[in-house]
Amino acid sequence: MRFPIWSWRQKLIITSLLCLVLPSVITLILTGLYTKNELxxxxxxxxxxxxxxxxxxxxNIMKDMVNAFNSIQYDSEMITDLRVAWNKYKKDNTGAVDFFSFKQITEKLDRITFFGGKTYVTILLPGGLYFSNYSTYKNDLKYMYGEPWLQELSKEPTNTTSWIGTQPNYVRSDADQAPNLVTIARTFQLYNSSVKAYIILSKPEEQxxxxxxxxxxxxxxxxxxxxxxxxxxxxxxxxxxxxxxxxxxxxxxxxxxxxxxxxxxxxxxxxxxxxxxxxxxxxxxxxxxxGNLFSYVFVLQIIFFLLFAIVLLYFLNQWTKPIMRLARTAAKVEKGLLQERSKVKGRDEIGHLGLAFDSMLDRVGEMIHQIEWEQSRKRMAELELLQAQMNPHFLFNTLNSIRLQAILSGEPAIADNIGSLSTLLRMTINRNNEFVPLHEEIGTIEHYMRLMNFRHSEGVELHTNLASDTLLESIPRFTLQPLVENAYIHGLQQKQGVISISAWKQSGLMLIEIKDSGIGLSEEKIQELQGGSPVSGIGLKNVKERLQIIYGDAFSMEMKNSLPGSGLILILKIPLTVREENRDVSGHVGR
Structure with a gap:
């Protein structure tokens, strides 16, 4: 195959002209750049x-200090511990502090991480009780209650943050290494009507x-x-x-x-x-x-003229070689060798052309593979459709006849279980609508739980707490059943317990919480799963992947223990923006 080269000849002529004019132009530009104003x-x-x-x-340091305030002040467990400590301190009325009794407070302070390095945290409670994440041995901090900046801060409203500035290091053990500290403080209250307390954060000024x-x-x-x-x-x-x-x-x-x-x-x-x-x-x-600029101008001119020939040859080679490689690759692809790639790289137009050409070939290969896969899936779907054409009414009518006979025989429990089984089979076989209202999905769960308790002879209880405005919201069919099954089999280990399902709306999302009273998961396992590892368990994996395909990045699933070592909580965050009109005829979400 032959390609016209007139455009490249024009480019070579322009390049030669540029190389001739370039030394003088660069010299003028450099002279202008190194003027007084430009420097x-x-x-x-x-x-x-x-x-x-x-x-x-x-x-980042300042934001981290403010975030540390919030992590302490709005930690309900920390506030509860501080209230208990303060009430015990007032009740003892001895002025002494048993730090071993308040170990959980100091441990929480020690676990707080900070950007930039060491940070001193001090909590001053009313009456002289204080806590810190550093040693207070031979370092009585009660003098802080009389500091002028603290007196001024006490006059401000609650939750006021005061940036104190730099002050001498009040931690004696570290004063030699860090003589100055940058300090900020915030006021808060243990109770609505109590006297103000203070959180003081200090970082070494060297940070x-x-x-x-x-x-x-x-x-x-x-x-x-x-x-x-x-x-x-x-x-x-x-x-x-x-x-x-x-x-x-x-x-x-x-x-x-x-x-x-x-x-x-x-x-x-x-x-x-x-x-x-x-x-x-x-x-x-x-x-x-x-003053040194003009002494280099003459030397630069000579250097540019010497580099002219080298630069010209280099660019000619760089521009023509990729074009020839692209031409050879195009000829091979024309013969049907779709595996060939030009591998032309670069940041100029030729590099982009080579990358686009290779990407186009990759895309063609992917499309061929996709078409083959879709044809295979289509054949499988046609086979499944033929298999599903067997009329299920015979099975439902038979189950209803058995249920009626159980009722007439005085076996209502067996009749209820047969009714639940019939309902579950009908829900499984019915493919008319992939999305169902939440209350209908919960009804399916109730039938499933009745059958599982009958099968395993265990009294697992199902508690539901659904906000009224969520009952008619649609979710994909059989979204919750695999999660309840996972909680029943793996969480409760098929023993007695409680499985709770709650639903409510928040910020354009419908949140569905599935909680069990089982053995839970270790924190390491939860961190691994939350960090992006594949979700263990077929039920969890299928539900998560299915909802991510339907809703995309708008969907998320959280996992945590209700208490350490007991009970797992799954929270599904489903967007409310997907409506029926956005789904195609088959029930899938339109893109």
Missing amino acids: RNKAVDKAEQSLEVADLYES FSQIFAKYASDQVMMVLDAHGTVISHTDPQQIGQTFRPRNASSGAFDIVKWNGLEYISVTHALPFANWSMQSLTPYESVTSRI
């Missing part, structure tokens, strides 16, 4: 980039300043509060000082004078407490490079 803009861009990295790091030297070695960076006080600085001597530079000029950035020197100043606001980050780049270090 200054580059310095600002570098400072902005450093600030963005440092801003992200500092913001804030260590990012400065790593990403801005040629800059002076600092964290300032709303009043200009230095919170964090690479020089510990500057901490606590007030930053008040004198502006020499202003614009997209500021030229400031500080300590007798001129700096290019760039500021970033942090997301909390009106704190900000300041970057100072020495102005002299930026402008000193201008």
